Structures are given as C-alpha cells and as structure tokens.
C-alpha cells in the first residue's frame with residue numbers, strides 16, 4: 001500500500017485558500033477514516049467493578065437529593081472515548097442508577113431507547129407507558145424511544161440498576177431530546193404475565209397485539225428458567241444463549257441495541273467469534289473470566305465490562321460446580337439495519 005501525500009506536503013498558501021473556502025483535502029486523512037481490514041476503534045476493553053461503584057453511588061445519595069439530580073446516576077465511561085463523552089462504546093451508554101426509599105424520579109420520555117437491568121434491592125418500580133413494572137435482581141425493563149416512564153420506590157433499602165441506552169448514537173445524530181410529563185395513571189394488566197410462556201401469545205377475539213412494544217418487563221426468573229431448560233435440552237450445546245425479543249414478531253426488543261442472556265456451564269469456556277458490534281457483559285450470577293484484545297477481566301457479581309467490535313471474546317466460568325449467568329448488550333440490531341454486521345472466523 002503506497003503512502004499518501006501529507007497535509008504538510010502542500011504549500012501553506014494553498015492550505016490557507018482551502019481553509020478559507022471551508023474545504024479539506026481528503027488524501028492526508030483517507031487512511032485514518034478507511035483503514036485496511038479493521039476499523040479504527042476508540043472503544044477499549046474496560047471493566048467496572050460493582051464493589052467499587054456501590055459505595056460511590058450510595059455517597060451520591062447522601063450528597064445529592066433526587067430533586068437535584070432527577071436521575072442519580074454514575075456513568076460507566078470508556079477512557080478510550082474520553083470520560084467526558086460518557087459512552088461505553090460508539091453507540092452504548094451505561095449508567096449505574098440509585099433510587100432510595102421514598103425517592104420519586106418524575107415522568108419523562110426521550111428519543112434514545114433505554115433498558116434497565118436490576119442489580120439489587122426490592123420495592124422499586126418503573127411505570128412505562130402506564131404499565132407498572134416491579135424491579136427485582138436480573139429483571140430487564142424496556143423504556144423504548146418515546147414511551148413515558150418514571151421510577152418510584154416503596155421499599156426500605158436502596159435499589160440500584162444498570163441503565164443501557166443508545167444515547168451516544170442518538171446524540172451524534174443530533175436527535176436526542178426529552179420531554180417532562182405528568183405522573184402516569186397505572187393501567188390494569190401485567191404485560192410480563194400476559195407473555196409468560198414461549199410459543200403461545202395473548203389473542204383477543206382472534207386478534208393479536210399490534211403493539212411495537214407489547215412486553216416491557218422480562219423477569220429474570222423466566223429468562224433464567226429458559227436458559228436452564230435450553231442447557232438441559234441439549235447437553236452438547238456450547239452456546240446457551242437467549243435473546244430478548246418482541247414476543248409478537250420475534251424482532252429485537254429495541255431498534256438499535258440488542259439484549260441477550262448467556263449461561264456458562266460449570267467450568268465452561270465459550271469462545272465468541274469476532275463480530276462487528278461492540279458488546280457489554282454484566283455478571284448476574286457466578287464469576288466469569290473475560291478475555292478480549294489481549295486484556296483479561298474477572299467479572300464478579302454485578303460487575304460490568306465492555307469489548308470493542310471486531311475482536312474475538314473468550315468467556316470462562318470460574319466455578320467448576322455452578323453455572324454462571326451473564327446479561328449481554330450489543331450494537332447488532334444497528335449494524336444489521338445499516339448492512340455492516342459482520343462475523344469473522
């Protein structure tokens with residue numbers, strides 16, 4: 001591959017004339033924006049330990065009342081992007097959020113899509129689109145683009161959850177904004193119970209739901225049971241994984257980011273191929289050794305890490321006797337829609 005001309009090879013007066021007309025020569029930057037074979041990635045493999053986050057988050061609860069924060073969050077920022085950018089990857093935002101007993105995070109809606117993965121505590125709930133969703137460890141609750149949501153807490157201990165949003169992408173698109181609203185009226189019915197079993201769907205007088213987001217809460221008890229059942233159904237299956245989907249259509253649960261749960265059998269090592277999207281791993285149960293791009297992390301309970309795209313990932317269950325369970329988020333729906341999704345051997 002031949003070397004291309006550099007900016008400093010051009011005469012000063014010519015460069016000044018270009019700048020004066022808001023023009024830029026492509027060739028000095030061509031290799032940077034279109035590198036050979038593998039994209040330039042700012043996303044660095046990064047590990048966030050829950051035991052380091054929790055005391056800092058609880059201190060935020062003492063330092064800043066909910067009225068002064070609206071959402072009391074510490075952002076898990078990737079140093080490769082610069083901490084001030086508040087992003088885990090090019091499209092993924094991660095935040096650890098604290099809700100104290102009696103706190104009320106008022107209703108709003110926004111263009112970025114969000115999910116929350118509950119980390120600890122009982123008694124909190126999110127009301128999404130009129131549906132009251134209780135929050136327990138491992139539950140996944142969707143707050144998709146444009147849907148009203150608010151958080152309340154009737155319990156006695158702090159509740160902490162992991163927010164996963166496509167905020168960096170939507171912000172980059174200059175399409176990120178929010179609207180505040182009134183407290184929502186809670187509607188009857190429990191969506192997660194209406195869709196409690198695989199293969200059968202609620203059907204009202206022979207009519208299926210046409211909603212884009214028919215299910216807003218995915219209880220961990222159901223996802224875990226599905227993983228255990230899948231593992232038992234085929235003892236030779238090495239990738240025991242389920243996807244969070246719209247149960248009516250089988251499409252991804254949200255438009256931009258994908259969400260999955262993985263089970264590692266006792267002592268299992270799972271090698272994931274290099275894929276184009278960046279991904280995030282959050283330990284729900286057990287302990288996992290993660291290796292990616294020459295780095296190794298030990299994920300203990302509620303730890304989170306991110307991995308850049310185009311890198312193979314190795315996951316190893318550290319326990320020889322118990323399964324390990326992980327929540328995974330990635331940018332695959334976005335890459336598929338844009339036609340750039342890739343899996344490399």
Ligand SMILES: [Fe+2]
Nearest residue numbers: 108110114149
């Ligand atoms: Fe929100």
